[in-house]
Amino acid sequence: MSVGVKEKAAGWEPLIVAFCCNWCSYAGGDLAGTSRLTYPSNVKVIRVPCSGRMNPMFVLRAFQRGADGVIVAGCHPGDCHYSTGNYSARRRLSAFKRLVEFAGFEPERFEVRWISSSEGDKFAEEMTGITERIKALGPNGKMRDARWQKKA
């Protein structure tokens, strides 16, 4: 059985792909773990060195392959490990976010957050938040490649 693309099938759980920069947000995720905070297992993290590494095509690929929501998390502006990577990311991903919304994606589907290595609580909150918002929104069928179906 495959997960319904258009309708919220019973027992449907969203898939959230989180791209986290190695130095702040991934570490913030580690701290959430060390602090034994919880957030939904729908969120799966891919480590990137910096939010500046984020090519928007990675986000579109995730939607094609079945992600229901995508979040990019990086160091707070001014705190980038590479000094300016997140400044570049902020402009790129702002433009890109507006574009995907213009194409018809709900604003909740793609988000960017600044989470520092000391913000384990924020990491857990944000991951919980996006999961809940996506759950309320339902599955994403937009751009979804029907050949790439999740196996039951």
Next chain:
Amino acid sequence: MAEKSLKEAEKIREIVGQDLLGGRIGLLLGWEKGHYWWQSRPLFAKNEADLEKLTWDSFCVINLSRYLLEELKEHGKVGVLVKGCDARAFNRLLQDNMVARDRVVLYGLPCPGMLDYGRLNEEAGGALISISESNGSVTLKTGTGEKSVERDQVLMKKCAECVYPDPVVYDQLLLSPQGKKEGVERFKSVEDLEELTPDERFAYWEGELSRCLRCYACRQVCPFCSCRECFVEQDNPRWQGRAYQPGENFMFHLVRAYHGTGRCIDCGECERACPVDIPLQELNRKLIKDINQLYGDYEAGVDAEADPPLLTYRPDDPAAFSEK
């Protein structure tokens, strides 16, 4: 054909002729008539005989600057006729390090806007045989008679919405300037789309993009598409799937538009070249509009010295995320 444009063509031929025949340039990029009277195609003039074919009329819509990419490989110095959009395209290529300024001679042609054959036909209401122009009006001749329309009514869409009809960069200006056009509402259709719900917008784009043949004509004519190997053709990694899938169409068009963020000069060539009439400029203009709103006014191609917005930042930049 209007007398005025014939005179102008004569003047252009004379000036560029001196440079081409005098050896200052090895090639001139201009326009000549194509198979039909309503088409003017690129002219690659190397000698006097070629030059005789040079045309300047209301169908010289094709943006010539992009041809420099190939022609500069063959010729030491190339002259090119540039309308407003060709000149901005030249600046785009210059900023992308694709052309050497000192190897190009730009002949500026302030542009009255080019005519749209489709619209002319519509207005004519019958088989259109020819047109003539005078003082802002166009006379349409059909088998059954004649009809006059305002020139503005039959302009190409991209020309009706053009803000910079005058070349922003040139070595020699050959005609008198038209002046910057004020009050052009080029973001109207973007704003209308913004009013829709996400699902309505998606349905709109799904419909429009479903026609895409992936012929990539939009890319071929685009002055910001100067990659040696476009992402759509790469196998490793394969960014762009080959299958005819709605998602793959979105992939191509969203990425194509995104690659133009802060770089698209809004010449509208993509939309003009599209054989299935996808409103590509709406995607481009969404980005122009938002990037200007977020990071300050910037018009790509107008000033080759200004930093493209994605290549710079300010520490206190705003963001489009729900959190600052």
Next chain:
Amino acid sequence: MARTGVFVCHCGTNIAGTVDIDQSVEASRGFPGVVHAGEYRYLCSEMGQDLIKNAIEEHNLDRVVVGTCSPRMHENTFRKAAAEAGLNPYMLEVANIREHCSWVHREMDEATPKAIALLRAAAAKVALNDPLDIPELDVEKRALIIGGGIAGIQAALDIAEAGYVVDIVEREPSIGGRMAQLEKTFPTLDCSACILTPKMVEAAQHPNVNLITYSEIDEVKGFVGQFDVKIRQKARSVDSVKCTGCGICWEKCPSKAPSEFEMGMAKRKAIYVPFPQAVPNVPVIDRDNCLYFKKGRCQICAKECPPEAIDFEQQDVVIERRYGAIIVATGFDQLDPSIYGEYGYGQHPDILTGLEFERLFNASGPTGGKVVRLSDGKPPRNVVFIQCIGSRDKARGMNYCSKICCMFTAKQAILLKEKVPDARSYVFYIDVRTAGKGYEEFQRRAAEEYDVAYLRGQVGKIFPEEDHLVVHGVDSLSGKIVEIKADMVVLAAASIARCDAPEVGRKVGINSDSYHFFNEAHPKLRPVETHTAGVFIAGACQAPKDIPDTVAQASAAAVKAIGLLSKEKLQGEACTAEVIQDECSGCLNCIAVCPYTAITEVEIEERHHGGTLKRTVAQVNPSLCQGCGSCTATCRSGSINLKGFTNEQILAEVDAICL
């Protein structure tokens, strides 16, 4: 085809408690390229590492996935193990199934599928890993210390003693910092100058220490081992070589200005040394207040100077120098309490901050060491100290405790009693915090032997009445309203980050917390390192700190710097960007976004119709590249890629996670 081995760690019950290990191992066997899968209780143990090493040999594995704790924890451990078994260390990927999985999910049926997805993504990524080389980098055997307070001086002396040259860059005309402003230090009541001055002199005279005072950092480029720094030495208007520090110039100078060192409570001359024990003992001319610079006449200092050291023409000089390591020790500022209207600070001369009050005890201070009211010069009888001005104040100030105030208040109350025996001190406090060797005993002495009245509670209002100040407060222990007729009020203003800390942080490339204190790399285990390799922090720029802690941290930072400088070569970053020159169109947008100027343009020749064509493409200097990947995201054709985080690898991870 890849021959991948997957190893899943139980981490005792840390992982195994919520992740079904057997099921994870079983699932891993089905991933593309996986030829072996195993598990162990503690993979990071020697036995666990041996298990991996043996499997690499036995199954002829060419790449490895470990499902363990965070890669930030043990990635290096496992890379080393893989290398010992003959693999390139970069042929290994970590699936973080502890911090990102077993510790954040409670149910096994939730955590297990996620662990499998993370393992699958790691296996998909590792299949595309390439062996990487670690570049070797040179180390410039010289350290830079930014800030010449006690932290900077201590670190400099330690590094100098270890045999390395060290430069201290200090913004003020003299080193010494905050400690130079103190009269006595708690809990021993040592005279601050008596213990600090010898250190200042030692630093000035040490052959390995260079003092670059009245100077600021303009720019820091480069990376660990090779920081290229521009230091702006401001024009002193005095030739430091000729000057003997005789003091005739500032004696004769007719122009006065408020003294920064005395926080405006006294005047200094336009040519001045900030305090008598200044090191170097060379004055500077404050050009904003000098008559010659303002009006073009005077020059008395130049006329009177015996060695003719005055140089009105002197210009700022930019020193460019390379350093292997940098220690940031820029200290702290004191909060301006005038943001709290109820305390009346700034509106009455007898309401002072702790640091201002401290100066009244000092023999060279604004009152010549007499503790008197600045309003009428009379000694105070009742002095009210108010704690936590801006500290522990979530609503209007800083959330944190400034750490030093309880102790310096006890110290000042003791000193006051010694100077003015019939004076009485009252201390309004939230809690008295005296953790530290000898601290509690010291504060008890103040309360018990020096008759200091400690009132737990807050002050609501201070207003002048006749010749005194009325302090309205609440004693929360008795619940009574307290009204004290005070002659002076001393506000323990919060220690805050230097106002230009964010700018310094940006220049040096280190980040700060929300209060602009610099962040250490790890709050417990890497307290003096920062996330920028080769940059260390010491003292109150990291958080409020007393002198013993500052000195300890300074020595710790010095040891880290010495360790770095003692290396012949450093290992660079293996995950660097790489240009595919055939595909690069040469738009050079990557250069614009590179934070390290690691990308330059280069001309290459290409065959074209039987001839050759020259064209420009980008190229990466791998020793400058730090691997952020911003260039890769700006490259539309993917012609620049990041080793270790390639486009192919990230897409493979996305695909695998979405399966």
